[in-house]
Amino acid sequence: MANHHQKPHAIMIPYPYQGHITPFVYLAIKLASHGFTITFVNTHYIHSKISNSQSRENSQMKNKDDLFARARESGLDIRYATVNDGFPLGFDRSLNHDQFVEGLLHVFSAHFDELVGDLVKSDPPVTCLIADTFYVWPAMIAEKYNLVYVSFWTEPALVFNLYYHMELLKKNGHFASQDNRKDTIDYIPGVKAIEPRDLMSYLQATDIWTVVHRVIYKAFTDIKKADIIICNTVQELEFDTLSALNKNQPTYAIGPIFPSGNFTKAPFSISLWSESDCSQWLNNKPNSSVLYVSFGSYAHTSKEDLLEIAHGLQLSGVNFIWVLRPDIVSSDETDFLPVGFEESIKDRGLIVPWCRQIEVISHPATGGFLTHCGWNSTLESIWCGIPLICFPLLTDQFTNRKLVVNDWKIGINLCDKERVTHEEVSEKVSHFMCGSSAQELRKAVKEVRKTLENALGQDGSSEKNFHQFMENIKVNARKRAGLSNGHVSPLHQNGNGLVH
CATH class of the missing domain: 3.40.50.2000 (Glycogen Phosphorylase B;)
Known part of the structure; x- marks a missing residue:
């Protein structure tokens, strides 16, 4: 049985695109600097792209097989692992986009599952899985290994909310109908009004069974089983949307998730391409x-x-x-x-x-x-x-x-x-x-x-939400370990992760 005071240990896995990896890395550093043990997982391909772009810029670079070596030198407990995405390194994922995403949909979870099976034997024991919302299998893996499931949404809450309510858009004929309505959409909880041209491209499309659509449908079914949702946004900028989401599941706006300290000098490069100095x-x-x-x-x-x-x-x-x-x-x-x-x-x-x-x-x-x-x-x-x-x-x-x-x-x-x-x-x-x-x-x-x-200040909404989010992980982890003492976290008394 896990020790009541054990350090929380989270496995983190971003979706394998630059725009998802960047906030995941900075969140990993922030959690580790608040006492979490993190095991950060990249695909072999993403790891190879980052390593190669760093090597080209700095031929003297050490530890190119471990992105977080420097973070550990500064005392942070961030471990690093890589996993096969199901394709060879030389496979062009951009040119063969649909084939690649089919692999993420059907094959990748088996590779990741195997890795998690090995990682759960770590010390301290893994207590939590923080996975990108676009993955379709986190609920299954979290349940299998008895982990708290945190879904990390790297885009605005408005976008999340529209996907979350796809069925409403469908029912009202603004999505997935023979001839989508073009009038203003004013029935989505937390969204006063939005024009159809401002929906995400996948909700404007006529072909609604592409591989990406199937990923979205499955991911937004899986999300309903998440213990916690975190968003890279700011409460004050999307207050109504976040309030509406919180009525469904604990949802925390903890953004913007940036490198701590010197904003312009990241602790290390996580670019998939060699960067020109301008x-x-x-x-x-x-x-x-x-x-x-x-x-x-x-x-x-x-x-x-x-x-x-x-x-x-x-x-x-x-x-x-x-x-x-x-x-x-x-x-x-x-x-x-x-x-x-x-x-x-x-x-x-x-x-x-x-x-x-x-x-x-x-x-x-x-x-x-x-x-x-x-x-x-x-x-x-x-x-x-x-x-x-x-x-x-x-x-x-x-x-x-x-x-x-x-x-x-x-x-x-x-x-x-x-x-x-x-x-x-x-x-x-x-x-x-x-x-x-x-x-x-x-x-x-x-x-x-x-x-x-x-929002990022000491008493700011994102900082308060971040601390509530960490506390919520610990409460959920204790429940899963059978150590819950029946105490209800204040944020659950009104079912709301928002700080007012």
Whole structure:
């Protein structure tokens, strides 16, 4: 029987994409610094990508087989394990996306189950599984090994809530009907109103049986069995949504989950790509004069859209850094810029395959961010006081855009029509960087940043929720170990994890 005062030991497993790995790593460090033992699990493939990108940047790097070696040197008990995702290392997961996700849906759990079977023999004993919400099997594995099941949602609570209530959208004909309704959606608990165009791309789709849809359906069935849900968001920014979710299950807003201490200097790199250093180029540019352009680590865009954006940036006359992943169109097509483009913008434009995003957006020369609206990018931009031009491509990005542009008013749309055009890009970028609205947007972002800062303060909502969340893990672990003394945690007296 577990010792009543034993250290809690959590296995953590992120979904194998950059945008999920980043907050998972910082949460692992935060939990370990509050006395948790953590065993962090990456897939072999993700581990190999991170190790290779670090090795290219630093050939002297030690411990490349253990991402958390440096964290342990500073006294944190973070162990590291890797697991096979079911595919060989050389398999192109981007080009064969659907096949890869089928593997995550049907095969991966067997590999992870085997690993957990070994890890539960650790000292201290494993008490908790913190798994990405998009996995479809955590409830089964947590039950098998008698672990507390924490589901970690790395996107806004609004996105979670819409998936959680897919059946309501279906019943009302806004999703999964022959001809989806186009009128305002005003019946989702905790959501005053949302337009169908602001739903996640998977809820706007006509083909609703893709592999990703099947993952979403299964994951949001599994989530109902979670002991605790944690969200990388801030209570004050999504209060109504979080209050509604709390009526179903204990849900804690503990974001933004950033590196502790020096925000711009992460304790180690967790990038899947080798990062270019743009600081020297930025040092030669006037304050707030550079537009940072990046469409994230995962989403793809069309060659046509990229050509229009390139021409628009060219016409705008604005300084810019543009992150262009080699597989931004697809792994097969890597030649997508207009002929002579790089030559024509060489004095005021820098194109890199990947970079240290936080260092770029926190640099005084950066004044705006043209973004796909990934959630990590959005939170980082707010923290650095940088307004956004939104060009959502996929999944939650359309819903994040609504929060940024309509609700918080800290950004604008790149494209108001069906298709992006170079004329609109040029006009929007020029006005955004140099027009009268630039100051208003920067002022608005600073206000939202204050909300984030307050939430992370000693008496802030995210900090209080974080401590309640840790306490809730311990209470649940004691119950599972048969040591519950019948005492009910205060947060369960009203069934609500929110701090008022």
